[in-house]
Amino acid sequence: MVRDGFTNVLFAVATIFFFFGFVIFEGLKVEFPKDTGSMVNPYVVLGFLFAFVASMYRFRRQIREFFKT
Secondary structure, eight states, rough: OOOOHHHHHHHHHHHHHIIIIIIIIITTOOOOOOOOOOOEHHHHHHHHHHHHHHHHHHHHHHHHHHHOO
């Protein structure tokens, strides 16, 4: 596995958003989706998305080989 700076930056951004969501803006909740009435923190959701994209980008070769077989 080759280490590249792009995924490290994405993981750093994800960490910042998780920090904002869990520590700074802990009480901030947005209703999502409208029909169920569940509340989520948008910073935590953004942090998860950045971490997911970084993981997909870092392991793109292995994912591609998995779907070929």
